[in-house]
Amino acid sequence: MQLNIPRELLRYVMTESQKQQVSAQTVIIRMIDQHKKSNDINDNEEQHEQQSKQ
Numbered sequence: 001m002q003l004n005i006p007r008e009l010l011r012y013v014m015t016e017s018q019k020q021q022v023s024a025q026t027v028i029i030r031m032i033d034q035h036k037k038s039n040d041i042n043d044n045e046e047q048h049e050q051q052s053k054q
Contacts (some may be wrong), residue, residue: 014029017024 013024013027016027020027
């Protein structure tokens, strides 16, 4: 399987893994978790706004 990963993203992941002294996989997992958290926060805010309008 071949993935086409943008160079900027690959560079960021490699730099962060060196800074944090963790594997690249760990950096990617943390990025995904952070993205999920921000999506959950946005979803909760939207639900709250809809409830306020009712």
